Amino acid sequence: MKSFAVLALAVILGPAALAQHQTFTVNPDASDVKMKLNTTHEVVNGIFHVQSGSINFDRTASNISGTVIVAAGSGMTGNDSRDKKMNKDILKVDQFSTVSFAPKTYNGTIAASGDSTIQVSGVFTLLGTPHDLTIPMQIHIDGSKATAKGQFVVPYVQWGLKNPSFLIWKAENDVAIDLNLVGQISN
Numbered sequence: 001m002k003s004f005a006v007l008a009l010a011v012i013l014g015p016a017a018l019a020q021h022q023t024f025t026v027n028p029d030a031s032d033v034k035m036k037l038n039t040t041h042e043v044v045n046g047i048f049h050v051q052s053g054s055i056n057f058d059r060t061a062s063n064i065s066g067t068v069i070v071a072a073g074s075g076m077t078g079n080d081s082r083d084k085k086m087n088k089d090i091l092k093v094d095q096f097s098t099v100s101f102a103p104k105t106y107n108g109t110i111a112a113s114g115d116s117t118i119q120v121s122g123v124f125t126l127l128g129t130p131h132d133l134t135i136p137m138q139i140h141i142d143g144s145k146a147t148a149k150g151q152f153v154v155p156y157v158q159w160g161l162k163n164p165s166f167l168i169w170k171a172e173n174d175v176a177i178d179l180n181l182v183g184q185i186s187n
Contacts (some may be wrong), residue, residue, distance in 0.1 A: 020060045024146055025187050026053030026068060030182035034072050036091045040170040044082070048099075049074035053104060055148075055180060059110045064103045064120065068181065072099050082164075090162050092127060101133070115140050120150070131159055141185060148181040 031050040036043060053068035073093035078082055087093045101124050108118030116139040122132040135150040157173035158165050165171045 021056070021187065022056050023066075024053075024055040024057065024148065026050060026181050026182055026183040028056075028107065032179070032180050035075070036176040036178070038172045039165075040168065042170075043129075044077050046075050046083075046086075048072075048075035048076075050181065051098060053183070057106070057110065059112070064106050064122075066101050066169060067102045069178075070099045072097055079086050085164065090156075090164060093141050096127050101135075106137075110139055111141065113141050113143075121155075124154070125157070126154070126159055128162060129146040129160060135179070142185065146183055146185045147180075150179040151176050152179075 003126070028050045031053070033048040033050060035046045037046075039045075049071045051069045051071045051074075053066070055064060055066035056070070057064040058187060072091045073087050075083060075086055075091070091099075096160065101122055103120045103122035105122075106118045106120045108116065110116045118137050118139060119134055120137050121134040123130045123131070125131070133152065135152045137148050137150040140147045153176055154173045155174050163171055165175060
């Protein structure tokens with residue numbers, strides 16, 4: 001009788017436990033990464049294309065894994081010569097065609113529906129070099145649709161990238177990133 005009760009409890013609670021493990025599949029066409037670089041003469045705004053992304057998470061254990069991949073050579077700032085220089089000299093897209101973020105853990109609670117704010121920690125890979133990074137994220141889940149938005153700063157010069165400053169045009173050593181991921185949630 002005791003084993004029957006345990007089995008009955010497992011059958012009843014099993015689907016609820018499985019429902020906590022979910023996958024957020026990013027829609028690259030609806031997602032983007034915006035950048036803002038302050039300089040002495042202007043604010044350079046740009047946008048990059050999200051190539052792919054799939055994040056597995058567990059709302060009950062703060063487990064998270066997967067990867068978001070951005071096409072390094074997709075950056076557009078509205079100035080073709082600047083974009084060519086950025087791709088060739090700064091991002092070195094001939095050698096490193098992607099930039100990625102692989103989440104490892106998160107703090108906070110992801111609600112089954114509605115809005116949540118969490119801190120996602122993981123590995124940001126730029127020019128083939130991994131860097132630990134924590135990103136504050138705002139999550140919105142509406143049925144099977146979801147968005148994840150985050151703003152953070154990349155200390156690109158500290159991480160080994162070249163500063164694009166020249167003559168009297170000086171750029172800051174950090175770039176602000178605005179991440180917007182749109183996709184679907186599935187069990």
